[in-house]
Amino acid sequence: MSTSTIANIDVELNNEGFFVDPDQWTVDMVSELALREGIEELTDAHWQVIRFMRSEYLAKGTGPTVRVLGKTSGVSIKELYQLFPKGPAKVAAKIAGIPKPRGCI
Amino acid sequence: MVKRVVILGGGTGGTLTANRLRRVYSDTEIEIAVIDQDDCHVYQPGLLFVPFGLAHAEDIVRPRGRQFHHGIDYVKSAIDHVDLETNSVQLTDGSTLGYDVLVIASGAVLVPEETDGLVGPGWMEKVFTFYSPEGAAALGAALSRFDGGRLVVNVVDMPIKCPVAPLEFCFLADWYFCERGIRDEVQLTYVTPLDGAFTKPIASQRLAGMLADKRVELVTEFNTGEVDGKGGRLIAYDGREVGFDLAVVIPLHSGAAYVGRSPGLGDSLNFVPTDEHTLQSHAAPNVFVIGDAANVPASKAGSVTHFEGEVLVENVRRYLAGESLDASFDGHTNCFIETGFHKALLIDFDYETEPLPGHYPSSVGLPLLAESRLNHLGKLMFESFYWHGLLPGRDIPGISSAMPTAGKRPAAANVSRKD
Numbered sequence: 001m002s003t004s005t006i007a008n009i010d011v012e013l014n015n016e017g018f019f020v021d022p023d024q025w026t027v028d029m030v031s032e033l034a035l036r037e038g039i040e041e042l043t044d045a046h047w048q049v050i051r052f053m054r055s056e057y058l059a060k061g062t063g064p065t066v067r068v069l070g071k072t073s074g075v076s077i078k079e080l081y082q083l084f085p086k087g088p089a090k091v092a093a094k095i096a097g098i099p100k101p102r103g104c105i
Numbered sequence: 106m107v108k109r110v111v112i113l114g115g116g117t118g119g120t121l122t123a124n125r126l127r128r129v130y131s132d133t134e135i136e137i138a139v140i141d142q143d144d145c146h147v148y149q150p151g152l153l154f155v156p157f158g159l160a161h162a163e164d165i166v167r168p169r170g171r172q173f174h175h176g177i178d179y180v181k182s183a184i185d186h187v188d189l190e191t192n193s194v195q196l197t198d199g200s201t202l203g204y205d206v207l208v209i210a211s212g213a214v215l216v217p218e219e220t221d222g223l224v225g226p227g228w229m230e231k232v233f234t235f236y237s238p239e240g241a242a243a244l245g246a247a248l249s250r251f252d253g254g255r256l257v258v259n260v261v262d263m264p265i266k267c268p269v270a271p272l273e274f275c276f277l278a279d280w281y282f283c284e285r286g287i288r289d290e291v292q293l294t295y296v297t298p299l300d301g302a303f304t305k306p307i308a309s310q311r312l313a314g315m316l317a318d319k320r321v322e323l324v325t326e327f328n329t330g331e332v333d334g335k336g337g338r339l340i341a342y343d344g345r346e347v348g349f350d351l352a353v354v355i356p357l358h359s360g361a362a363y364v365g366r367s368p369g370l371g372d373s374l375n376f377v378p379t380d381e382h383t384l385q386s387h388a389a390p391n392v393f394v395i396g397d398a399a400n401v402p403a404s405k406a407g408s409v410t411h412f413e414g415e416v417l418v419e420n421v422r423r424y425l426a427g428e429s430l431d432a433s434f435d436g437h438t439n440c441f442i443e444t445g446f447h448k449a450l451l452i453d454f455d456y457e458t459e460p461l462p463g464h465y466p467s468s469v470g471l472p473l474l475a476e477s478r479l480n481h482l483g484k485l486m487f488e489s490f491y492w493h494g495l496l497p498g499r500d501i502p503g504i505s506s507a508m509p510t511a512g513k514r515p516a517a518a519n520v521s522r523k524d
C-alpha cells in the first residue's frame with residue numbers, strides 16, 4: 001500500500017495500483033489517473049466505460065470483468081481493447097477508483 | 106400441509122441436495138422433485154483422464170434416476186423458465202410445477218460459440234476441449250495420432266469449472282508424451298488470461314514452478330479474442346498470437362440459458378446472484394442456489410458443491426420453519442491436482458485463506474501443496490466416494506464442511522487479500 005497525490009488529494013493505492021478506499025475517488029482525478037495508465041486523451045467512449053465501471057461497483061460491490069463489460073456496457077470487447085489496450089477491466093477499474101474486478105477465482 | 110421443494114438440475118448439487126433433504130424430512134412433510142433434461146450423470150472430474158486413455162467416456166456416466174433415494178420424484182424434461190412471481194417452473198414439455206422452495210442446481214454450460222472462430226474450421230479436428238464427454242473422447246483420438254509439434258492448452262476466460270483442470274491436463278500431457286517416448290518432439294504451452302499460473306498467489310508460484318520443471322511454457326494475461334483453427338493460431342484482443350498444431354481450449358462458461366429467460370433471476374452471464382454465506386438467492390427468499398450455478402466467489406468445483414450441501418439443506422429447513430438462516434458457508438474448496446507420474450498435489454482453501462502448505466485435515470493428514478503418491482490415490486478414490494458418498498449425501502468421516510486450519514502453516518504466507 002502507498003499514498004499517492006492525485007488532483008492535489010492524498011489517496012491510498014494498493015501495490016497493484018487500485019484504490020484501497022473507493023470513497024477517496026473524485027471525478028476530478030480521472031484525467032490524471034488516465035494519464036498514469038498512458039491514456040492522454042479521454043474520449044466519450046472512455047468516459048462511458050469509466051462511469052459504467054463505477055456505477056456497477058457501487059450497485060454490486062465488484063466491478064465487471066472484460067467479458068461482462070462487453071455484454072453490458074454498450075461497448076464491444078474489441079473496442080474496449082482499443083480504448084484500454086493494457087486490459088479494459090483492470091485499467092478502467094484503476095481510473096474509476098474501484099478495487100480490482102473479482103471475476104477470477 | 107405438505108410443502109414442495111423443486112430442484113432444478115440433477116447433477117452433483119441437485120442429487121446430493123435431494124438425497125440430504127429426503128433424509129431430513131418424511132414424505133408427509135415435503136415432496137421433492139428434481140428436473141433434468143437428460144438421464145446421463147457424468148462424473149466430470151473423470152473427463153480429465155479420458156484423452157490420455159486412463160478412463161473411458163462411457164465408464165464415467167451413470168443413469169441419473171438411480172442416484173436418487175426412494176421418495177424423490179425425477180422429472181426428465183428441459184426447463185424453459187422460472188416465474189418468481191407465481192412460484193412456478195415452466196418446463197419445455199408444456200407442464201408447470203409450483204414450488205414452496207426452489208433449489209437451483211443447474212450448473213454451468215460451455216459456450217464455445219461466444220469466441221470468434223472457435224467452433225469454425227478446425228473445431229474437433231485441430232481444436233478440441235476435454236470439458237465435454239464427446240470432446241474428451243475426440244481429443245483422445247487426436248492425441249494418439251499426435252507425433253510431435255506445438256500443443257497449446259488455452260483457458261479463454263474465467264470463470265471455468267475446476268480451474269486447476271487445465272493445469273492438470275498440461276502435467277498429464279508431459280507424462281503422456283514421456284511415456285510414448287516423444288516428449289522432446291512436443292512443445293507444450295499453457296496460455297491463460299490470468300497474470301500467473303493460478304489465481305491464488307502461493308499456489309500460483311508453486312504451480313508455475315511445476316510447469317517450468319515439466320517444460321511447459323507459460324503465457325499469461327492472454328485474452329483470446331479469436332481462434333483460427335485452419336491457420337493454427339490463437340489471437341488475443343491485444344493482437345498477440347500463439348501458434349499451434351493442436352489446441353486444447355477451455356471455452357467460456359455461462360449459467361444455464363433458462364436462467365436468462367427467467368425475469369429477475371440471473372446476472373449478465375446467467376449465473377444466479379447468491380448470498381455467499383447462506384446460499385439464498387438475491388432474487389427471492391424461497392430460492393436457494395448450490396454449485397456452479399451460483400455467482401459466489403468460490404471455485405466451480407464438486408468439492409465446493411459438496412461442502413455447500415450441508416448449509417443449503419439446513420437453510421431450506423430453517424426457511425420452511427420460519428427461522429433465521431445459518432450464514433456459515435465459508436467457501437471451502439478442496440482440490441487434488443493430478444501432476445502425472447502417479448503423483449498429485451492437494452490444495453485446500455476458502456473465501457479468506459489462500460491454499461497453504463502443511464497437512465490435511467490435520468498435521469497427520471495428506472500433504473498440502475506438495476506432490477505425493479498418497480494424493481494421487483486420493484484423487485482416484487474420489488470417484489468411488491462421488492457415487493457412493495457424495496451423491497447419496499454423506500459427509501466424509503473426519504472432514505467437516507468448514508475449512509480446517511489445524512495442519513496448515515500460515516507462517517509461510519499471509520491470509521490472502523480479498524480485492
Ligand SMILES: Cc1cc2nc3c(=O)[nH]c(=O)nc-3n(C[C@H](O)[C@H](O)[C@H](O)COP(=O)(O)OP(=O)(O)OC[C@H]3O[C@@H](n4cnc5c(N)ncnc54)[C@H](O)[C@@H]3O)c2cc1C
Binds near residue numbers: 113114142150236441
Ligand atoms: C473436466 C472437468 C474436471 C473437473 N474436475 C473436478 C475435480 O477434480 N474436483 C472437483 O471437485 N470438481 C471438478 N469438476 C467440477 C465439478 O464437476 C462441478 O463443479 C460439479 O459437477 C458442479 O455441480 P452442479 O450440480 O453445480 O452442476 P452439474 O453437476 O453440472 O449439474 C447441472 C445439471 O443441470 C442440468 N440442466 C442444466 N440446464 C438445464 C435445463 N434447462 N433443463 C433441465 N436440466 C438442466 C444439466 O443437465 C446437469 O445435469 C470438474 C469439471 C470438469 C468439466
